Structure formats: C-alpha cells, structure tokens
Amino acid sequence: MSTHAWWIFCRVVDNLGDAGVSWRLARQLAALSSAPPVTLVIDRLQTLARFCPALVTDAPTQQIQGVRILPWAVVEQDPAQLESEDHDLPVSVVSSFSCDLPASVQAFLQHRRVIPRWILFDYLSAESWVEGCHGLPAPVPGYSGPRHFFFPGFTPRTGGLLREPGLLARRSEVWNSLARQKAIWQSWGLTEKTNLSTLTLFAYPDAPWQSLREAMVRTGQAWRWVLFEGMEITERIGRTDPFRAPAGEAWGRIEPVRVALRTQDEYDGLLWVSRFNLVRGEDSFVRAQWAGRPFLWHLYPQAEGGHRAKLDAFLERYLVGLETVLAEAVADLFRAWNGWGEMTAAWQGIEPRWQEWERHARAWSERLAEEPDLVTKLVNFSNPELK
Numbered sequence: 287m288s289t290h291a292w293w294i295f296c297r298v299v300d301n302l303g304d305a306g307v308s309w310r311l312a313r314q315l316a317a318l319s320s321a322p323p324v325t326l327v328i329d330r331l332q333t334l335a336r337f338c339p340a341l342v343t344d345a346p347t348q349q350i351q352g353v354r355i356l357p358w359a360v361v362e363q364d365p366a367q368l369e370s371e372d373h374d375l376p377v378s379v380v381s382s383f384s385c386d387l388p389a390s391v392q393a394f395l396q397h398r399r400v401i402p403r404w405i406l407f408d409y410l411s412a413e414s415w416v417e418g419c420h421g422l423p424a425p426v427p428g429y430s431g432p433r434h435f436f437f438p439g440f441t442p443r444t445g446g447l448l449r450e451p452g453l454l455a456r457r458s459e460v461w462n463s464l465a466r467q468k469a470i471w472q473s474w475g476l477t478e479k480t481n482l483s484t485l486t487l488f489a490y491p492d493a494p495w496q497s498l499r500e501a502m503v504r505t506g507q508a509w510r511w512v513l514f515e516g517m518e519i520t521e522r523i524g525r526t527d528p529f530r531a532p533a534g535e536a537w538g539r540i541e542p543v544r545v546a547l548r549t550q551d552e553y554d555g556l557l558w559v560s561r562f563n564l565v566r567g568e569d570s571f572v573r574a575q576w577a578g579r580p581f582l583w584h585l586y587p588q589a590e591g592g593h594r595a596k597l598d599a600f601l602e603r604y605l606v607g608l609e610t611v612l613a614e615a616v617a618d619l620f621r622a623w624n625g626w627g628e629m630t631a632a633w634q635g636i637e638p639r640w641q642e643w644e645r646h647a648r649a650w651s652e653r654l655a656e657e658p659d660l661v662t663k664l665v666n667f668s669n670p671e672l673k
C-alpha cells in the first residue's frame with residue numbers, strides 16, 4: 287500500500303501542451319514501484335482524448351493506466367470527489383503550469399488531517415533565473431499549508447526533465463532493429479521509404495513552413511513531411527497548397543502526408559525513426575531531445591519578443607562544446623524557424639554539416655540523461671518533512 291497520493295490539476299490553455307505534460311507526469315507517477323494513488327483533474331477531457339483514445343469524455347470518473355481522471359467541474363462543485371478509499375493518505379497537490387485551484391478545493395484541502403503540500407509546477411525554461419526560483423516558498427493568503435515553486439529545467443539546481451525509466455535504452459533498441467522501425471512506420475499508416483528522409487511537423491500556425499519548404503526544394507532534397515491532422519498549421523498548409531502537388535511544382539521532391547495524432551508513446555517512436563523533428567511548446571520539445579535527432583523548436587510568440595530570450599538561453603546550453611561553424615549553423619536555423627533570420631541561407635548552412643548535428647543530438651540526449659529525471663526529483667521534493 288502506498289503511503290502518499292498525488293492530485294494533479296490541469297487547466298488547458300494552449301492546445302495540447304498543458305494536457306500532454308500533465309498526462310505524462312500522472313502516468314509516470316502512477317508507474318512508480320510504490321504504485322501511489324494518482325488523480326488527474328482536468329478541465330478539457332476532449333483535449334486529453336486526442337492522445338488518450340481510451341478516455342470517455344463524458345464520464346464523471348474513470349481509471350486509465352493507473353491514473354484516476356476527474357473532470358474539473360465535478361471536483362470544483364464537490365471536492366470530496368477527490369477522496370478515494372485511501373482517504374487517510376497524505377497528499378501532494380500539483381498545479382500544472384501553476385494554474386490556480388478553485389476556492390472550494392482550497393477550502394477542502396485545509397480540512398484534511400494533514401494539509402497537502404501544494405506544488406506550483408511551472409513552465410520549463412533554460413534561463414538562468416530558474417535555478418534561483420526553483421523550490422522557493424510561494425505562500426498564498428488563506429492557505430495555511432506549504433506551497434512551493436517547482437521549475438523543470440536543464441541543470442542539477444532545477445526540477446529536471448520528464449523521462450521514463452529506460453527510455454533511451456528502448457530508443458536504442460528501435461534504432462538497432464529494422465523490424466521495430468518498420469513496425470513504427472506501419473503503426474502510423476506509413477511505409478518505410480529509404481529514398482526519403484522523414485520530417486515531423488508540429489508547430490504553431492505562424493511557423494515559416496513555406497520558407498523551409500522552398501529552401502529544401504532549392505537544394506533538391508527528397509523529404510517526407512509528416513503533418514498531424516487537426517493541427518492548425520496542418521490545416522493552414524492544406525488551404526494554401528494542395529498536399530498532392532505534382533512533382534516540379536511547389537513541393538518539388540517533398541512528399542507531404544497527413545496522419546492522425548496517436549498516443550504519446552507512439553509519437554515518441556515516430557520521433558525516434560524520423561530524421562528531423564519540428565516541435566513546439568514544451569512536451570514535444572522535451573521528447574525531441576530524448577529522440578536524439580536534429581530538431582527545431584518553435585516557440586509561442588510573446589509580446590515584445592520575450593520568446594527570443596528563451597530561445598537564446600536554450601541555445602546557449604544546447605550548443606556548448608560545438609565547433610564554432612556548426613554551432614552558428616544550428617543557431618541560425620533555430621532563429622530563422624522562429625522568424626529571426628533568412629531560412630534559405632540557414633538551411634544551406636546546416637545541410638553539409640547534418641551528420642555532425644546528428645552526432646551532437648545523440649550526445650546531448652545522453653548528457654541530459656545523466657541527471658535524475660523530473661519525477662524522481664518531484665517525489666523527493668514533495669517529502670512532507672521538507673521545510
């Protein structure tokens with residue numbers, strides 16, 4: 287019997303990212319050997335269902351992969367729904383991306399025998415200030431229990447990155463098995479094509495996809511672009527140019543294909559077997575790094591270009607130790623993908639150094655994996671004895 291329970295609260299603000307990170311966190315906590323009771327309270331079940339097909343969107347409660355899932359409105363109306371047969375267990379409450387808790391829930395928490403530790407699980411950033419804020423108290427009027435910030439990050443003084451046990455070993459098994467690679471392609475309804483390099487496209491709708499496509503066409507390379515149905519950028523591409531344009535027109539030797547979004551584990555596998563992954567936000571950003579492949583991160587635009595500082599902070603860490611020409615080529619491509627630079631020149635700069643970038647991407651993932659994973663750090667952080 288576990289001696290600790292987790293209640294995770296998620297408000298979906300930005301498409302899939304909030305739900306995606308919360309679902310990965312809940313699943314990893316539920317998979318611990320101590321099998322702690324884990325409850326995920328989420329306000330948009332429809333969003334979670336996009337990569338959790340077993341979910342019933344109108345169910346008042348359900349259990350999937352060891353996680354009890356409750357609708358936000360149900361809990362807000364009756365916080366006692368949070369309790370289970372293990373109602374005497376101490377609880378850690380996690381606010382995904384520092385979302386606030388309903389007043390009714392806060393009042394309910396303070397009437398428990400042990401007032402739960404409330405953890406403000408914040409956004410991932412490579413910026414240096416995160417180290418100074420991680421773990422700080424965050425008292426709030428009216429809540430008498432402990433409340434602290436928890437910042438994911440890239441250094442030992444942060445909360446780390448979400449990573450399942452044995453993740454890189456499973457990735458290596460796929461890389462070393464043609465049969466497993468073929469099975470992944472088939473699971474997505476795709477054929478394995480040795481004459482095409484595969485690119486996965488997961489970005490915000492303002493990403494300069496046309497500039498990237500034009501740059502690839504100019505170099506005469508053959509690529510397969512995998513686009514995910516239901517994403518705004520996919521629909522925008524489809525409205526702008528037909529997906530099945532004849533060779534020699536806008537798409538050149540590029541073959542665009544649409545696929546239905548699948549589970550998170552299946553998405554991870556697709557990143558492992560693809561040559562180039564374009565990602566965004568937070569969840570896919572982290573998974574691209576564990577994939578050990580070259581990738582580009584598309585940041586959500588912020589007022590007055592605030593996202594430029596976030597990108598530069600990441601690049602400062604990501605490019606450490608690289609030979610100057612390669613580091614500049616990678617940085618130029620990241621910046622062009624986010625609207626700060628000319629795409630054709632950036633693509634031409636990285637193309638002859640692609641194998642070097644591949645080696646770096648793998649080494650980067652292995653270096654990150656030397657640090658404890660986020661769930662390990664979170665469990666230690668939530669220890670009720672922590673002051």
